[in-house]
Amino acid sequence: MAVSEGSAPSETPGATAEDAAGVRPLDFSAPTRFTAELRHHVAHAMAPFGEALAAWLTTELGEDTELTVADSAQDTWAAARSRLSVDSVAVAVNERESGRQLMLSVELALVLQAVECLLGGQAAQAPSERRLTDIDWALVRGLLDGVVRELSHAWVELGGQELACGEIDIEGDAGVAPAADEPTLIVAVTGTIGKAGPSAMSLLIPWGAFEPAAESAAEALSHGEQLDEHGSDALRRGLSSANVLVRAEVGSAQMPIERMLEIVPGKLVALAEPAQDGVRLFAEEVTIGHGTPGRSGTRRAIKVRTAAEQPTRAETYATLGRAELDRARSHAEGAAGGEGRPILRNIFVRVWAELGRTHIPLGRALELAPGAVVELDQDASAPVELFANGLCFASGSLVVTGDGEWGVQVDRLT
Secondary structure, three states: OEEOOOOOOOOOOOOOHHHHHOEEOOEOOOOOOOOHHHHHHHHHHHHHHHHHHHHHHHHHHOOOEEEEEEEEEEEEHHHHHHHOOOOEEEEEEEEOOOOOEEEEEEEHHHHHHHHHHHOOOOHHHOOOOOOOOHHHHHHHHHHHHHHHHHHHHHHHHOOOOOEEEEEEEOOOOOOOOOOOOOEEEEEEEEEEEOOOOOEEEEEEEEHHHHHHHHHHHHHHHHHHHHHOOOOHHHHHHHHHHOEEEEEEEEEEEEEEHHHHOOOOOOOEEEEEEEHHHOEEEEEOOEEEEEEEEEEEOOEEEEEEEEOOOOOOEOOOOOOOOHHHHHHHHHHHHHOHHHOOHHHHHHOEEEEEEEEEEEEEEHHHHHOOOOOOEEEEEEEOOOOEEEEEOOEEEEEEEEEEOOOOEEEEEEEEEO
8 A cells, every 4th residue: 555645534425445545555566486595595605606706806807806795685577677777788697508598787887997997997997988899898798708607606506507698788688588577586796896986786587597496496405404403503493484473553552441442433543653654564562664555466565664673562551352341341331420430541552553464484574674575464455453452443444644644444343
């Protein structure tokens, strides 16, 4: 779901609750072929590639070169391509025997810095842009052959075949064209030559190219687990694989039970949380980040916006179960003329709204990074639920108040 600024509930005939609230769906559908374990496996294999390539480039260019595998993420091929810099050189990377293809994208700034060094200058003196001559292209081709040669060692280690440098393209995709929705792993590498500013290269690995190596990777991961099945690594893996409850909390408020009991169908519950801040993700009762609400296919989903924040624990007040809630309702109904009301005014509960929940491995919850999508168990059309100290007591439609804050228009009590 996404929010229209300054929207508020309206009485538009025939409009749905979401239409009235100015809340529209965002589709966060994302591929999941590359599991967290496979991504870690690829990153582990790529680290030596970065070190070996940096050493080779330092010798070739005559300036200290540093390369760091920055991160990896997965997306569709079309979305991965859209992430790349417009000013970059695309390189087809081909498996010699199978013909399966990867694509390497190198920012033009890094190419120009390398060419400047090969021509006797310094990387820091390289122009930000210039037309490459035939001589320049010959030098570039030699460099890229070396890059792919070093990459080939890492790829074979992953279970793939020997690689060769194919077509080079400064405007297109070098002839590498999987289906637009092909799951693709993007491995980002940051490079610095001499005193020049940092530039980047990205390796795009379509699932079709990696799938034959996935079985080898799975065997390697399994073998690693067997080697240390009784050690500390096994303990960490065991804890990381344990499922935890993840909740997408829209907002919360502390209120006396008396006020909570006044929440009835038709009432708007304001949550005093700016809609522009998105929603908060909790693992059990500890915050792990903020995200933008939307959907993945037919289910609700959260796209992580921030994850590196100080964790806090959700506060609770009085213990509240179904029996306690029923007694409180009966007490409120029987307290005619205000008798007994002070009791209900002095017992506070925490009321919050949730878009949904799911269970994910603890390791994944701790490694959520901006851009990650968490798919919830709830259907995209399901009502938003209201909780009081862990007990679901009402449901309704998510809205945005005139003040730009989240709220829930209550439809029914549970």
